[in-house]
Amino acid sequence: MSMILLIEQVLNGLQFGVMLFLMAAGLTLIFGVMGLINLAHGSLYMVGAFAAAAVAGWTGSFALALVAALAAAAAAGALIELLVIRRLYDRDHLDQVLATFALILIFSEGTRWLFGSFPLFLDVPAALAGPIMLPGGILYPLYRLVIIGVGLLVAAGVFWLIAKTRIGIQIRAGEADREMIAALGIDISRLYTMVFALGAALAGLAGALVGAIQSVQVGMGEPVLILAFVVIVIGGIGSIKGALVGSILVGLTDTLGGVLLPPLFGTFMQASSATSVGSAVASMSIYILMVGVLLFKPSGLFGGK
Amino acid sequence: MKLRTLIAAASIAALGAGMAYADGGKVKVGMITTLSGGGAGLGIDVRDGFVLAAKGNENLELVIEDDQRKPDVAVQLTDKLIQSEKVDVLTGIIWSNLAMAVVPAATAQGKFYLSPNAGPSALAGKGCSPLYFNVAWQNDAFYEAGGLWASENGIEKVFLMAPNYPAGTDGMTGFKRTFKGEVVGEVYTKLGQTDYAAEIAQIRASDADTVYFFLPGGMGISFMKQFAGSGVDKNVMGPAFSFDQGILGAIGDAALGVKNTSHWSKDIDNAANKKFVADFQAEYGRLPSLYAAQGYDTALLLQSAMGKADVADAAAFQAALEEADFASVRGDFAFAPNHHPIQDIYMREVIKEGDVVTNKIVGVASSDHQDVYGADCKM
């Protein structure tokens, strides 16, 4: 395999990882602050993508579509937080898993009811379409580079938010000790709604960005959700740094595993069976990675407790 | 999910067949298809096509059930339709894996099964049954035709891609069976994968002149959008499944110029097809897909047999079905001895008609195409 191809694949893995981070950041924040497992996070990703596709269809503007995705996902997040999620904070994980599993069913079929069963159209804006030439003669899609840029920017924003702002201080206080923030005179329920809406908005943004190069359809959030869970478990639940490291790790493992494993198996197997066995192992690779990490660090790479 | 559609007011002329019914001859049809969850669009089209063709036939009673694309649900619905509803004929399954579960269960209980979409190789060969008729295609047909067309049209080096599951690997095997050129790369992706950046990079790095792929549903949409954005300059070919009307709307301009093989296209020039396309648009307000065409043909076939024999007489009804005496929207249509179609497979190209992205026939890829599994079929 040529160096150029390898670099391109690493970029692909990075882009995938950055996208996962947008999902995982919300999940891990919500878990860290509120102690909640939210299986419905993938539905918020889907809400973002559908809102973006709908608005792009009406107005033709990708920028407006992104704004709509953020707004719709944040609103949907705030709504379910107020109606359902806040009743789950002091429940055990089992109730949380079940209730948010129920939310997935409602969101998926509700979206299908609203938008029909066919995938929607959402395209990359003309200005970002097509490839550009990178140093070293690598031809790479501009839009994917933009995704990497936006993702890293958002990551920096989230780190800044947590480290430097008032709400960040409150979030960190909440992670350390939930009773503490009440003692500090912070309106907990407002903080929770805000954190939840923030996580939802990040998921919605991811859905809209990815929707432009993938298929906007019902159920699109579930595979991403499971990967995002793998990410935060690897990184250590509640840790933003862990989410970032985990995302990149999973993105690279998944991309490079799919590329490198089949030829690797080809070195000691028949070509035809190597392709399918290699692909089979590649599709299991991130789960193997996760199990491996948990065996040596049962609470993830950056897990505190 | 249960829609009991009892259709009244027969109008034989409306069927364009112009024949008289045999006396009595009522038939109860059970349709099990995918109406909810992922892939529901395909089942809805098959249902709508079937209902359109059967409209006005009071001898045909239709019971529709939703399999949710789950094999276990499909098998249970089969039992239900046979045991409780006492249907005579089953139809509707979209997916090969569900067909593999339902068809043996139906024929083992002595019921006819007309497949409006899936055609797994096992059911065309060793597992064939006198009661099983495939009105769509054997799974390999579009791929074999694609390989033939590519060989005859100066394509030398292809890169193959499909999901790593049986329909995917079988399809690529079908292509390789008829393709004379060189396969320079072959990638099997994870089922349900949505990001194809890694594969596109491999395609770019290869010296293939053409990418031939099969990625059904959302996978194909994702791939095409990403491929168009990558600036890789290679021909794209595939079976019709990734370029059907329901999907083209979501891909948009990115699909323009793609060649795909199909047994049907809305511009096939015959009276039955013109009527079908016009009626379908009038009834449902959207362009028909090939799934709708298959549903429509299935109902036409069934009604042609109902005109000739009583379903209670299985041998006679089977013989009537074998004649395939109906005006298919595909033009010429006949059954091979293994009850799978002998039909022309066309090459289509994705074009833009006004604002609508759609398909246009550019030639015949394989005329009177027939599958290779019939030799194993002993019935």
Place this chain on the structure above:
Amino acid sequence: MTRETLLNIVLFAILPATALVAFALDEPFIITLATKAAILALAGVGLNIALGLGGLVSLGHAAFFGLGGYAMGILASHAQSYTPLMETPFLIEGTKSMLVIWGVAIVTSALAALAIGALSLRTTGVYFIMITLAFGQMLYYFAISWPAYGGEDGLSIYVRNEFPGLNTLDPIQFFAIAFGILAIVLFGAGRLAKARFGLALSAARQNAERVETVGLTPFRLRLVAFVISGAVTGLAGALFADLNRFVSPTMFSWHTSGEIMVFVILGGVGRLFGPVAGAALYILLEHTLGGLSEFWHVYLGLLLLLVVLFARGGLIGTIAGREVAHD
């Protein structure tokens, strides 16, 4: 007699009563539904041993359900095609005998549970939920991409497997088999909960430190519970495959794990008959709501949400009230 005991008797009687009425009315499909409920309840009873007694929230029980299913599918498909499963180092033939298939399903899923449990039980809380989910997904992707046994297409078995003295293709007789097993397992699970093992396991769920202090190892208790739980769910998987005469990777999907968990929750966590109530209710809903709307999952979701939020303790908890500690 407590209200729960009375309720349990009613619940226990519902399935065979439904099947018998359907038999009298010649409605074989209703019998098939009752059979499905009995088998899914069995899977739930399996999960409930880990979840209810042991407090182990496993989101990967589809792994065992699927393994049981594939034990049936692989053995029966080899018997169907008269090809041996393995020739070297010694010959293993396929089989159509339910008893042998059940044995293989139980042993396979127990061994898998031993391996998965030994690794997963090193973690707790969310990590445990997620690592079990990951193991389930691993098997799911493996089953899809492994071509030997049908991959995504799954395996079709044309005729149901054999049970001595019974015609298994007759719905009512197959129901009798499934319900018989459910009854035996319910009895066993009830005894287990009250036996030494159950006392210690349940104590480990309530307070692991306490159990350690009296000199017992929570890890060992949980691992054994996980193995028993996996084996029961695997047996249910084999029966489910026989009900459908078909297996596919769907049995391994995380939705299956979620659904088994839904049976347990709908009925009531930790209640012996909870999964029976939950599975019966689920099947009932699937067929009544399914008849009302294409979008019945919305209603199922709403109902599930209401149960979790407002009817804690599930169906049995709502009707029978707080559980009294067993004597």
Place this chain on the structure above:
Amino acid sequence: MTDPLLKLSHLNKSFGALKATDDVSLTLMPGEIHALIGPNGAGKSTLIKQIAGGLRSDSGTVEFAGRDVTALGTVPRARAGLGRTFQISSLAMEYTVLQNTVLGALGHDGGVMRFFRPVMKDRRLVDRGMAALERVGLTDQAAKRTADLSHGQRRLLEVAVALTLEPKVFLMDEPMAGLGASGSKRLTGFLDALRVQAPILLVEHDMDAVFALADRISVLVYGRVIATGTADEIKRDPTVREAYLGAEDAA
């Protein structure tokens, strides 16, 4: 001279910069009650965890009945005969009171991998559980849910569970807390008699009980044992008065 049943030698434990246990050496002789006292935050709970096996020591050794158990965890130490009660009641709250003591009896008996016979019909275990309840005076509460017990009753149940283990050594973390005057007086009498069965390492805030019961007292301040001796010696010890009792008098 007889050998000590429990012997701590130069135990250390730090949490970051904080030295929670600082070179602690202690012994517990057969038949004695050895009380461990000290102000809040002196490191008593940390030390108890190190002895019981829930917390690994940075250095030093724990010997139990002549055997080095430093490397062992909670379970093997419990099986070796260390009967511990918790400062904050640690019981199976959904169970009845009797079930909690039967659990203890089961732990002592071993043989937990039995899946069929109802444990509450196992005469031997139930009798042992009832006997323990009788000794602490909880017989009437046997069928009650543990969660419904008062705080004081839970403390007694803690002791009862420890009794079912028939340990060689008792490790009791504030058993008097929340008992009230008459309750602690009764428990004091009970512990007084218990030392014949097995010696007790007693962490306690109730000074009346400590001075009434303890054969020896060790004073822990900032993780260090600043003095060990009889009640009279401790009362007279100037460093103790300054570091501990003085502080209490002032308060």
